[in-house]
Amino acid sequence: MASGKTPRPMRSSRRADGFQSRVVASRNPKLVREAEESLSSKQRLARPREMRRPRTAQLRDMGEVCHQKFSAVDRDQRSFQPFPSEVVFENYIPHQFYIASLALRNKDRVPRLLNVILGNSPYFELISPSDEDYKVAPGMSSTYRILFRPDENKDYFEELIIITEREKFFVPIRAIGARASLDFPEQLNFSECPVRFSTQKTLLVRNVGKREACYSITTLSPFSVDPSIGTLGVGEAMQVTVEFHPPKTGVYTSPMIVHYDTGEDVHKSLCGTAVNADIRLDKSSLTVEKTSLTLSKQSSLVIHNQSGITAHFQWKRFVDEEEEERQKLRLQRQEEDKLVDVPKEHGVVPPLREHPSLPICTSQSQGKEVQGDSTPFCSDIFTIVPMEGDILPNSSLEINVIFKPKEARVYQEAAYCDISGCETRLPLCISGEGVGPQVELSCDQLSVGKVFVGSSHSYGVLLLNRGVTEAPFSVVYPERALDSCFTFAPREGMLLPLEHQVIRISFNASVLGQFTEEFQLSVKGSPEPLTLTVSGCVIGPAFHFDVSCLRFGEVSFGFPRTLCCRLTNTSPVPFNFNLRIPGDGLGAPSVTSFAQVSERTGLWWRKRGRGANKPAEFTIRPFRGSVCSKGHLDIQVTLCSNTVKRYKLALVVDVDGVGREVLSLPVRARYQRFSCSPSSIPVHLSQASGAALHRGVWLQLQMRSIAQ
Structure with a gap:
């Protein structure tokens, strides 16, 4: 309302209980807010609105101020009903005058005294119908005018103090300045998206309000907004990225709340469905060929990405993140127990509070498999190349598994491919057999027959290496008295691939009788040693x-x-x-x-x-x-x-x-x-x-x- 003009009395429909009915213009919250922000102060006052009970400061003793000690108005209601319940100025121009009216109706059956007070405010002024307190007849209203002169387009607040014979209550006066408004859509639907993959949507958001927007945006996981806080000038636009990163398959919904510095909150809606992408391994188990020790062989498999996303993968040691956390906690407890037991060995058990560095030392002493936030696949026998990488949409990637055994036995390990687009890690069972040195003796039994006591004999056996790797060997003597009669030359050595070595066995007969001795040739890398059995009979001189x-x-x-x-x-x-x-x-x-x-x-x-x-x-x-x-x-x-x-x-x-x-x-x-x-x-x-x-x-x- 322009300055200098007096508004005419408002007319509004009233219900039987004395409250004005409220008319909702639209079901769309955004349209309702925009419509309310476009109203002037006069139009806002002219709209029918819901009447609210004013805030009461205190109740007074009516016997001290009047002769009518009894009131027909209930104790939980005010004897005067203000209309409107709140005086609001909106869409105003600085340094202009605006007037709003406040009507106070006596709800009692007898005339009641009324006094309205406004504090010292440079922006608001109260214009009373009378200079002194006066009584208002039953059912009648007394109209006051509030004069508002703003210095700038910002929020102002003041309260009118209403004093009656029975109570003292307040009527708020608010001046709503210019507001910022970011034109986010009411709902943002991501539809179907790959699980454990970041799907982003970029919005062009404009400040359609009348003041600079200082905002912050909050939402719930698995949704996130960037930037989540900032400032945007009037009429300016910016790009806002909304990200959807679901950890599991299913339907997700979350509110997105835009908080303005003026105190308003605007609620938007985010939703999306997480599904598994078409990504798979061409085989779930991989067997590498038999491999000799100190050598290595490799086999391969293929990861097929038939989806439309760039999938990032990494080979892990455990089946899921929960198992990783359990292993980390288990190793952490073991390290803590070790650190606590160290002082006990010296007879001193200090309390843990005296050692604040213990948790730090514990975390630093963890093995490679539990360092960091994840545990990549780590093995001394199998090596996966590449360990991690990206697979382009509708393409495949070959993975090589290198097998380098250390012992002659069968190895089996499990690796898990943690790949975006799949809810669970893809398992891969890897197996391979290590083949020891292919070394053999020309004979495994040597019979020396009858030999005279005190005589010396020499025999020879061939040690053959039929493999392609070097074979270090050594002779292991049994722990018995007759062993001193035998001498092997050489006792140890290195047998080159596809070569042989003559082992000389010297026997000095010193003990009469039948004998059977087993000698073992230990070959490094072979699970079982070679056995040579020497038998014979030592007889006396003839x-x-x-x-x-x-x-x-x-x-x-x-x-x-x-x-x-x-x-x-x-x-x-x-x-x-x-x-x-x-x-x-x-x-x-x-x-x-x-x-x-x-x-x-x-x-x-x-x-x-x-x-x-x-x-x-x-x-x-x-x-x-x-x-x-x-x-x-x-x-x-x-x-x-x-x-x-x-x-x-x-x-x-x-x-x-x-x-x-x-x-x-x-x-x-x-x-x-x-x-x-x-x-x-x-x-x-x-x-x-x-x-x-x-x-x-x-x-x-x-x-x-x-x-x-």
Whole structure:
């Protein structure tokens, strides 16, 4: 309303309850807002509107100000009804005068006192119908005018204080300045979009309002707006990008609220449907050919993108993001436990609050598989090339899987292709078998037959490498006593591809008996070592005597008799021997007849046989020695009988390193009484002196008397 003009009283339709009805011009909120912003203050006041109860400041005691203490108006209602409930000035020009009317109707059945007060405001002025407080008749209205003179096109606010006999309440006065308005569409529909892919729509938004727009835009995931905050001048335009990035398939709706700096909020609607794009792997499992250790082979698969988007992919280690988070938390707890256990080892357990750096150290110590926001596929055996990239619409991309085994076994791992446009990661099962060095022995069993103890033998086996890789090998000895008899040359080495190596086995037989030994050749990279079994029998040296028995025949007391035999070694190894006759006396050597005759007493020898040790009657020359290979040695055995008995003994051979009594030669002799006839006198005694012969005869007679 122009300044200086007084508006005529308003006419509006009223309902039975005293409130004006409100007419809605349009169901479209945007059209309603634009229509309201285009109204002038006069037109706004002339429109029928809903009447609201004014805000009450306090209730008064009617007995103190009037005689009519009772009111026909309910306690929850005001005794005067203001119309309009709020005085609004809109679409005004700075430095112009605008007038609005406020009518206050007495709802009571008796006249009531009314007082209207306006605070000191340089922009609003109250024009009352009377200079003093006056009473308003029942059902009648009192009209006040508010004069408004703005300095600029901005918002102003003031309140009228209405004081009646029963209460004090307020009527707000608002001046609505120019408003900004961004012409966003009421609804933005993305239709069907690929899941886990960013679909963007760019809008050209113009400020169709009458002031600069300082705005901020909020929305809910998976929608986002860029720029979400800014300033746009009157009549200017800008590009606003609305992005839709759904994490799962389904229908999504979200409000988009435009907040203006003047306090208004404008609600828009966003919606979209997420679907899986036509993207797939040409195979879900991939088997790489058998590969030798230290070498590598590759196989390939294809990712087909039959959709209209550029799909970004990355190979991951886990099936989904939830599994990634669980693995991160598990490793984080393990690292925290380790850090907490370190002080315990030193006997000190500090509280966690004294170590604020622990979480930082923990996050830095995680393995490669859990670093960062994602866990890319990582393996020491399989390598995927490329690990990530983009696939253009309606095209395909070849992926190579490189297999480099470290052990001779079957490997199986799972990789997951995290690709935009697919709700779940595409699984790929990768398998491959590592082939160890193809090394073999020319024979796995070696029989050495019978070998003589103390002999040295050498054998050879071939170690063949039929593969295309180098094969480091080493001989593993079993932990037993017989192992020291074997020597391998070389004990370790490197076998080149398609070549062979002669392994020399030296065997020094030192333990008698049957033997079976297993030796292992460990080949690096082979799951099981090669086994070589060596078997045989170690026997003692072969030797014999040239006679079957030493027969001394009839021997006389004190008259030595010597027999000869030959010990022949038929084996190719020498041996050391020791000859003895078990059963022979362990005392002093036996006494010959010459020694007996030369003795004056002649009876001292009687005492020798009465002791614990009987005389040693046999003499062996040599009794110890060595016989070379294929050689022989003559042995002399002398019997000087000092005992009246039959001799049934044996000459035994003890061989060093082999055993005792390895060979025995029977010894037979029989004692015979001495006869004085010349024929019975030995030749060597007949040549003796007469005195000696006389003493010998006397000794024989003594012996005969003893025997009788």
